[in-house]
Structure formats: structure tokens, C-alpha cells
Amino acid sequence: MAKVTGTALVTGGNRGLGLEVCRQLGRLGMRVLLSARDIAAGAEATAALRSEGLEVTFEPLDVTSQESIDKLADRLERQGLRLASLVNNAAIALQGFDASVAERTVAANFLGPLHVTERLLPLMEEHGRIVMVSSGAGELEGLSPAIRQRVDPPPSKEELVALMHEFVDDVRGGGYAAKGWPGSAYRVSKLGLNALTRLLAAELKPRHLLVNAVCPGWVRTRMGGEGASRSVEEGADTLVWAATLPPEGPSGGFFRERRAIPW
Ligand SMILES: NC(=O)c1ccc[n+]([C@@H]2O[C@H](COP(=O)([O-])OP(=O)(O)OC[C@H]3O[C@@H](n4cnc5c(N)ncnc54)[C@H](OP(=O)(O)O)[C@@H]3O)[C@@H](O)[C@H]2O)c1
Numbered sequence: 001m002a003k004v005t006g007t008a009l010v011t012g013g014n015r016g017l018g019l020e021v022c023r024q025l026g027r028l029g030m031r032v033l034l035s036a037r038d039i040a041a042g043a044e045a046t047a048a049l050r051s052e053g054l055e056v057t058f059e060p061l062d063v064t065s066q067e068s069i070d071k072l073a074d075r076l077e078r079q080g081l082r083l084a085s086l087v088n089n090a091a092i093a094l095q096g097f098d099a100s101v102a103e104r105t106v107a108a109n110f111l112g113p114l115h116v117t118e119r120l121l122p123l124m125e126e127h128g129r130i131v132m133v134s135s136g137a138g139e140l141e142g143l144s145p146a147i148r149q150r151v152d153p154p155p156s157k158e159e160l161v162a163l164m165h166e167f168v169d170d171v172r173g174g175g176y177a178a179k180g181w182p183g184s185a186y187r188v189s190k191l192g193l194n195a196l197t198r199l200l201a202a203e204l205k206p207r208h209l210l211v212n213a214v215c216p217g218w219v220r221t222r223m224g225g226e227g228a229s230r231s232v233e234e235g236a237d238t239l240v241w242a243a244t245l246p247p248e249g250p251s252g253g254f255f256r257e258r259r260a261i262p263w
Helices: 016-027 039-051 066-078 099-123 145-151 157-173 185-203 232-243
Strands: 007-010 031-036 056-060 083-088 124-133 210-214 254-256
Touching: 007 016, 016 031, 016 039, 016 083, 016 232, 031 039, 039 056, 056 066, 066 099, 083 099, 083 232, 099 124, 099 157, 099 185, 124 185, 124 232, 145 157, 145 185, 157 185, 185 210, 210 232, 232 254
Parallel strands: 007 031, 007 083, 031 056, 083 124, 124 210, 210 254
Antiparallel strands: none
């Protein structure tokens, strides 16, 4: 594959798919900012990739902390850095289902990518790529009509954020099932992330930014488990493809194995 230039920032880069995306982007020739909330784990992962001869720098980032996001953006701004690619990879899949799980999951998997993207937007190069690492769990298929019509077509960004908070409140109040919500916070968070991807793609079209959601498939990571069907190398492939699209590449799509799939 042809050499790719520019700087890429990857969230949750210390392990799993995020680490492999950092490795593959580095091998393609990009300068990689590996970000992670765990300083020791992030520094260790960065050192490992540097020992492979890749140009990787560690940046502390907890995607659920606006203070952490602001600090990162300030550091990059001071360095005059521009981003060619942003990979919103960090996410959680917690056991159980209650209001606390719903709140933490929406915070990490939906609000995290939203806040990171919005704060880093001024640093994005024209024709830059924003990758939302999503999941088949976020598909519209199988969703109740009541919830489906509230995300497809997506409402405004403010309404979408309010809808995600409403989900958490409905779980807390116990009335979520009656309103048609699925009984999975992970699913709802990725459903919201997909709707957000569609909104951002339209909003950022005038800036020629390519914004896409990508499903890596079922991958052998801590989240996917040992029994998953795909290696991290295979899972990272479409994420890296979306993070290195040429200027004329697609935007506002949902992809798996480099092919468009239905929202
Ligand atoms: N594996 C699969 O089968 C599969 C399938 C579909 C979609 N996905 C998606 O692929 C992406 C990567 O998943 P994975 O399988 O690599 O999961 P993983 O091995 O559990 O890694 C998740 C990464 O996200 C980080 N993270 C979580 N919360 C964070 C926060 N608040 N701030 C910064 N980093 C945070 C974790 O950091 P810590 O080490 O500090 O926890 C870790 O680096 C996720 O978006 C996931 O939803 C995975």
C-alpha cells in the first residue's frame, strides 16, 4: 500500500483494536498519537511500538473527562499540530444492566467520541478522516419502531444527546422497556454513535472531512473474548482503511470488511 502522511490520533490505544490500529497506521507511514487513560499502560504500549521503529507519541486522554480532552487539545494546539485522522476507538462493554451501567456506557461510547471530536475539530486538516468505531450492535435492524423513528433519520445533535440522557433516565425509572428501548446500554450507545456519525458527516461536508462508522467484526480482545472469530489484525483492517481514505473517499457510511452495511 502507498505511504500515508500526516498525524493520526487514536483513543484507547493501549490495548486491543486501538493498539493494533496505532501499529498499522504507523507502518503505513503516519505519525501516531497513541492516547490512553491509563498512563502506565499507554506509555508501555507506546514504547513497544517505538521499539518496532514506528513514530508514536503517547498522549494521556480519558474520553469521559472534558478536562482531559481540553488538556490534550491545548497541548496539540501549542505544538501547532494538525490531525489527518482521528480514530474514536475507546469504549466499554460492562456486565449487567442498570442506571449506573447505562450512564457510564453512554458517557464513554457516545458522549466521549462526541466531545473528543468537537474539541479536536479545529485541528483537523481539510480532507481529514474521522472514524467512529462502532458495532453491529448499533444497527437499526430489530429495533422497536418507537425508538427507530427517533434516530432514523437522526434528529438534531442536541436532540440526540437529550435522547441518550432520556435512555439513562428511563433505565433509572424502570420504564425503559415500555418505551421500546433495548435492554442493552452498549447497543443504545452504539446506536447513538451511528446517528452521530450521520449528523457529523453532513455537518462537516463543507470542510471536506470524511466521517464514517466502522464495525470491526467480532474480535479477540478483552472486550470480544478469546472465542471471537477474528484476530486484532483482521479487525483493525477496516478501521485503518477508514482512517486513511483518499479525499474522494466515502463519508457518512457504516462499513464492515471495507464494505458498506445498512445503518
Ligand atoms: N472486540 C470486538 O469484538 C468488538 C466488536 C465490535 C465493536 N468493537 C469496538 O471496537 C473498539 C475497541 O474495542 P476492543 O475490542 O479493542 O476493546 P478493549 O480491548 O476492551 O479495549 C478498549 C479500549 O478502550 C479504552 N477505554 C475505555 N474507556 C476509556 C476512557 N474513558 N478513556 C480512554 N480510553 C478508554 C480502554 O482503556 P483501559 O485499558 O484503560 O480500560 C482500552 O484501551 C470499541 O469501540 C468496541 O466497542 C469491538
